[in-house]
Every structure is written in C-alpha cells, then in structure tokens.
Amino acid sequence: MPRYTSPLPSNLTDAQRVVYDTIAGGPRASTPLVPVVDDDGRLLGPFGLMTIVPSIGDAVQGVGAAIRFRGTLAALVRETAILTVAAHFRCDFEWFAHRAAGADAGLDGDQLEAIRTAAPADLPPDAAHARAVVQAILRRGRLDDADYARAVEAFGETGLAELVWLSGYYSMLAMALGTFDPAVPDVVQGQFDGSP
Structure with a gap:
C-alpha cells in the first residue's frame, strides 16, 4: 500500500x-x-x-x-545523468519517467539497460563523461582533482555545475519517493526487479 x-x-x-x-x-x-x-x-x-x-x-x-x-546541457547528457541517479537509487518512478526521454535523446535499448543495471556501457563520449561524473558524485559526495579536471574539460564549469545541481535534485526526489512511497500507476512498479 x-x-x-x-x-x-x-x-x-x-x-x-x-x-x-x-x-x-x-x-x-x-x-x-x-x-x-x-x-x-x-x-x-x-x-x-x-x-x-x-x-x-x-x-x-x-x-x-x-x-x-533552462539549462545548457544537451538532452543526451542531461537524461543520461538523470537515469544514472535513478539507477543509483533504484528509483522506479524516476527511471520510468525518464526512460523514454533518454531514448528520445539518443540512448538505445542496450545503453539504457546498461545504465539501469550499472553495467559498463558503450555510450557516446559526452554521455559516458556525464555518467562517470554523476557516479563519482553519488559514490563519494565529491570529485577528486583528476575527476574535476576531466569534468571541466568535458562540460566547462557551467555544465559541471548543472550536473552537480541535477545530481542533488534527482537524489532528493528519489529520497522523497522512497520515504513517502506515493501511489503510482502499476506500469511504474518493478523497473529494477532482477537488476543487481
């Protein structure tokens, strides 16, 4: 319930x-x-x-x-980052809500499945960089100097700031969803069933 x-x-x-x-x-x-x-x-x-x-x-x-x-990130980068947060928290709703947007932005089924299961993925370079940045932020709560330098090189300071705010925002949503467990359509349930 x-x-x-x-x-x-x-x-x-x-x-x-x-x-x-x-x-x-x-x-x-x-x-x-x-x-x-x-x-x-x-x-x-x-x-x-x-x-x-x-x-x-x-x-x-x-x-x-x-x-x-109103952000500057390309849709592929933004949606890859959102889906990476959803996968990290195993957040059914966020995965369900952004899966189609990720596909529309250019992620194919195998790439989506790799993000969902936290498996290695053959992603376009910008998407791969975004995923690595978000994973590092979620795992450690920060970027070390080498990760920071790579992220600024890939996205600029503005893009990196957007990835940080995005990571925090979607993490907050995942925690709220996990806490309040709101009623959702049946199709939302089980997005992470069977994944590691």
Missing part, C-alpha cells in the same frame, strides 16, 4: 493549487515523454509530494524546471 496518495485537483488548497498549476500547466506539460499527472489529474510521483508543503514544493519544482528547461 502506498504511504501517500496525491490529492485530486478538486481537493487542493489554494497554496497546493499554485504548485499544481505550475507543474501541470508549465513547461513540463509540453513534454509528454515525462508524465506529470495520472488519468484522474493527480500529480504523479515526486510532483504530488511537492504539494505536502507548498511553499517548499514550489521552490523544489522550480529547481527541477530550471534544470530541465
């Missing part, structure tokens, strides 16, 4: 409605590859959790919107 079920749109408070409208009607609504509402209009996954404390949830969703829609 889920621990949390997102409220129906008709049951939202005024403060929750602001968060809902920003998420369901903002730039996320124009990108159907990453679903934000279910068939009843409830916010899915981490988006519904953002209505629990609307003042904080609105700030959190703003960070996510900036990362996805």
Whole structure:
C-alpha cells in the first residue's frame, strides 16, 4: 500500500493549487515523454509530494524546471545523468519517467539497460563523461582533482555545475519517493526487479 496518495485537483488548497498549476500547466506539460499527472489529474510521483508543503514544493519544482528547461546541457547528457541517479537509487518512478526521454535523446535499448543495471556501457563520449561524473558524485559526495579536471574539460564549469545541481535534485526526489512511497500507476512498479 502506498504511504501517500496525491490529492485530486478538486481537493487542493489554494497554496497546493499554485504548485499544481505550475507543474501541470508549465513547461513540463509540453513534454509528454515525462508524465506529470495520472488519468484522474493527480500529480504523479515526486510532483504530488511537492504539494505536502507548498511553499517548499514550489521552490523544489522550480529547481527541477530550471534544470530541465533552462539549462545548457544537451538532452543526451542531461537524461543520461538523470537515469544514472535513478539507477543509483533504484528509483522506479524516476527511471520510468525518464526512460523514454533518454531514448528520445539518443540512448538505445542496450545503453539504457546498461545504465539501469550499472553495467559498463558503450555510450557516446559526452554521455559516458556525464555518467562517470554523476557516479563519482553519488559514490563519494565529491570529485577528486583528476575527476574535476576531466569534468571541466568535458562540460566547462557551467555544465559541471548543472550536473552537480541535477545530481542533488534527482537524489532528493528519489529520497522523497522512497520515504513517502506515493501511489503510482502499476506500469511504474518493478523497473529494477532482477537488476543487481
């Protein structure tokens, strides 16, 4: 049983409605590859959790919107990094939500499966660099000097900053999802069944 079920749109408070409208009607609504509402209009996954404390949830969703829609990272790099975080936390919803976006950005089925299972992967160079940077950040909470130099060479200081913020944002979402275990469609469940 889920621990949390997102409220129906008709049951939202005024403060929750602001968060809902920003998420369901903002730039996320124009990108159907990453679903934000279910068939009843409830916010899915981490988006519904953002209505629990609307003042904080609105700030959190703003960070996510900036990362996805106002950043400088190429879609392939961004989606590889997001999927790397999802795989690290074995986060079913984030994997489900970004798998199609990763494929649309250029990752093939074998590459997606390698990211999902944390196996070695034959990725395009920028995607491979992004995956290595994010894995290092997630494992150690920092980059050593050599990793930092390689990351700046590959992405510039701006791109590296975006990868750091992305890693933290999607880690936060994975932890929130793991804590509140919100109701999600059945198709979301089991993205990591059978993987190491």
